Amino acid sequence: MMENAQPEKGTSYILHNSRLELNDPGFSKIVLQKIQQERNRKIKIQLWIRYSLIMVSLLLVLLFVILSSNIDLGQFSSLLSNEDSAQLQGLFGYFILPLLLLLGFKRLLDTRIRN
Amino acid sequence: MELFYIRQIIEGDISHFPYFVETYKDMAFAIAYRITNNREDAEEIVQDAFVKAYRSLAKFRQDSKFSTWLFRIVVNLALTKIKRNEKKIASDIEISELPDNMIESVEAMYRGLSETEQRTLINTALDEMGREDRLLLTLYYLNENSIDEIKDITSISPDNIKMKLHRARKKMYGRLNKRLEPAIKETV
Numbered sequence A: 001m002m003e004n005a006q007p008e009k010g011t012s013y014i015l016h017n018s019r020l021e022l023n024d025p026g027f028s029k030i031v032l033q034k035i036q037q038e039r040n041r042k043i044k045i046q047l048w049i050r051y052s053l054i055m056v057s058l059l060l061v062l063l064f065v066i067l068s069s070n071i072d073l074g075q076f077s078s079l080l081s082n083e084d085s086a087q088l089q090g091l092f093g094y095f096i097l098p099l100l101l102l103l104g105f106k107r108l109l110d111t112r113i114r115n
Numbered sequence B: 001m002e003l004f005y006i007r008q009i010i011e012g013d014i015s016h017f018p019y020f021v022e023t024y025k026d027m028a029f030a031i032a033y034r035i036t037n038n039r040e041d042a043e044e045i046v047q048d049a050f051v052k053a054y055r056s057l058a059k060f061r062q063d064s065k066f067s068t069w070l071f072r073i074v075v076n077l078a079l080t081k082i083k084r085n086e087k088k089i090a091s092d093i094e095i096s097e098l099p100d101n102m103i104e105s106v107e108a109m110y111r112g113l114s115e116t117e118q119r120t121l122i123n124t125a126l127d128e129m130g131r132e133d134r135l136l137l138t139l140y141y142l143n144e145n146s147i148d149e150i151k152d153i154t155s156i157s158p159d160n161i162k163m164k165l166h167r168a169r170k171k172m173y174g175r176l177n178k179r180l181e182p183a184i185k186e187t188v
Helices: A009-016 A027-068 A073-082 A085-114 B002-010 B014-036 B039-055 B066-084 B100-111 B115-127 B131-142 B147-154 B158-187
Strands: none
Touching (some): A009 B100, A009 B115, A009 B131, A009 B158, A027 A085, B002 B014, B014 B039, B014 B066, B014 B131, B066 B131, B066 B147, B100 B158, B131 B147, B131 B158
């Protein structure tokens, strides 16, 4: 039984010649490329999480605004035909503006994710 | 220094990662090769191990050396790989252990060979041994890992490691002896 903690020198000497080397000069580069890809993947996941949270939050805000503003979505056509500017402003402020903001955010985040 | 680099990498600065690749790639490759006995597979395993290490770096508890942790990943990946290719692996050739009193004469004969001959001989001997024996010999004698580190890498108990190493060493000498036997007989 091997009792001592130190490797036998003769065996170490013999095994020294079994030393293997990765001679491929591109090895480190390949690993780093993979790491970079992995890093980008992590960033994308993080951005998607943020993006999803923002989208969900905005959708909730939008839903809340619509529900609390008493806008009857079925009356869109009559609103437009009556050219009631006050109601149109309300519609723009409560519905179209948040929608545009939402689409703007989506575009911004999509661009960041792509990059 | 390694802990500083690890913290930097976790914070997103991957410019320090090449240090780990350059420092440990050869040792990791030796481990993977001794398990798979295939250069391409070993290279792929080492690449995957570094990526996995990067991915899990935040989970590295720092209660062991980075190298020990990395080698454990290498061993696990290599074992998974060979399990997948189990049919391709030939069964280990039965090798007799060499008695202690003959070890010195084998060592002496071995030292008398040229470096190229030595390299060919030891690599052939290792290729013919079981993968666990090869792995333990590589970790202990080549990578100079302690018994405790080998325990962390392989999940084998220290007593078992000592026993297996003792036997693996004798088997290695047995294999060398078989190759050197004609030359030893000539000198006697």
